[in-house]
Amino acid sequence: TLEVDTSQELSVGELLERANRDRTPNFDEPVLIGGDIALWSEADRNADPCTSSGCLWLKYTDGNVYIPYYIANHYCKQEIIVRGLQSFSTVSCIRFRPYQNGDHEWLSIESRNGCYSHVGRVGGGQTVSLSRQGCLYHITVQHELLHALGFNHEHTNLFRSNLKLCISPLFSLGMEYNFYKINTLNQGTPYDYNSVMQYERYAFSKNNLPTMEPIPNSNVSFGKATQMSQNDTDRLNRLYKCCKCNKLYTIISILFSLYSRWCD
Numbered sequence: 001t002l003e004v005d006t007s008q009e010l011s012v013g014e015l016l017e018r019a020n021r022d023r024t025p026n027f028d029e030p031v032l033i034g035g036d037i038a039l040w041s042e043a044d045r046n047a048d049p050c051t052s053s054g055c056l057w058l059k060y061t062d063g064n065v066y067i068p069y070y071i072a073n074h075y076c077k078q079e080i081i082v083r084g085l086q087s088f089s090t091v092s093c094i095r096f097r098p099y100q101n102g103d104h105e106w107l108s109i110e111s112r113n114g115c116y117s118h119v120g121r122v123g124g125g126q127t128v129s130l131s132r133q134g135c136l137y138h139i140t141v142q143h144e145l146l147h148a149l150g151f152n153h154e155h156t157n158l159f160r161s162n163l164k165l166c167i168s169p170l171f172s173l174g175m176e177y178n179f180y181k182i183n184t185l186n187q188g189t190p191y192d193y194n195s196v197m198q199y200e201r202y203a204f205s206k207n208n209l210p211t212m213e214p215i216p217n218s219n220v221s222f223g224k225a226t227q228m229s230q231n232d233t234d235r236l237n238r239l240y241k242c243c244k245c246n247k248l249y250t251i252i253s254i255l256f257s258l259y260s261r262w263c264d
C-alpha cells in the first residue's frame with residue numbers, strides 16, 4: 001500500500017482532494033464539507049461549528065494548551081504524524097502529548113477513509129483521520145491539526161475580498177457550499193494566500209477551469225504553502241492567547257493565589 005510517497009509538487013488542497021476523491025465512508029464516519037471538514041450530519045452544513053464558544057481546547061495555568069493524542073497502531077511509520085504534532089510546540093503554546101488514562105478529551109489519529117477532522121474541540125475522543133493512502137504528509141498533518149484547533153479554510157474567510165470565486169458550472173453541481181463564507185478566526189491578520197488552510201486555484205473544479213482567482217492580480221500564486229505560514233501561527237497564538245512570557249504569567253498566577261489566600 002501507498003504509505004508515504006514523494007508527491008512534493010502537489011499542494012495541500014490537491015493532496016486532500018486526491019485522498020478524499022471517491023471516498024466511501026463507513027457507517028460510523030462523518031460527512032465532509034469543504035473537502036475534509038467532518039460534520040455529524042448534512043444538516044450542520046450551514047452552521048459554523050466554531051464561532052459559538054466551547055470549541056477551543058483548554059489552557060493550563062502554565063500558559064500552555066495540552067492536547068492528548070492517541071495514534072492508532074496501524075501505521076507503519078508514525079514519524080510524519082509525530083513530526084506534525086511536534087511542529088506546533090516550536091511556534092505556539094500548543095503541546096500535543098500522548099494520551100494517558102483519565103483524559104476526557106483527546107485526538108484519536110486513525111487511518112480511516114480519507115483525510116478529515118472536525119473543526120475545534122468536540123469532546124471525548126475525536127477522530128482525526130489521516131489515511132495511509134494519501135494523507136501522510138507534513139502539510140496535510142498540519143492542516144488537519146489546525147482544523148482540530150478551531151480553524152476553517154482560508155478561502156471561506158469572511159474577509160476574502162481579494163479572492164474572486166469564478167462562477168462556473170460547478171456551482172450548479174452542489175459544490176458551492178465548499179466556498180460559503182464563515183468566520184475563520186483570522187484574529188485580525190490579513191487574508192493569507194500562503195496559509196496552509198488555503199486551497200489552490202482549481203479546488204473542487206469539475207471542468208479543469210479555475211474556481212478561484214486572486215484580485216487584483218490574477219497571476220499571483222496562492223494555495224502552495226509547504227508548511228504553516230507566519231499568519232497561521234500568529235492566528236494560533238492569538239486565538240489561544242499564547243504568551244512569550246509564560247514564566248512571568250506563572251509567577252503572577254502564584255503571587256495572585258497567595259495574595260487571595262492571604263486576604264481570606
Ligand SMILES: [Zn+2]
Pocket residue numbers: 034035036037143147153
Ligand atoms: Zn481542510
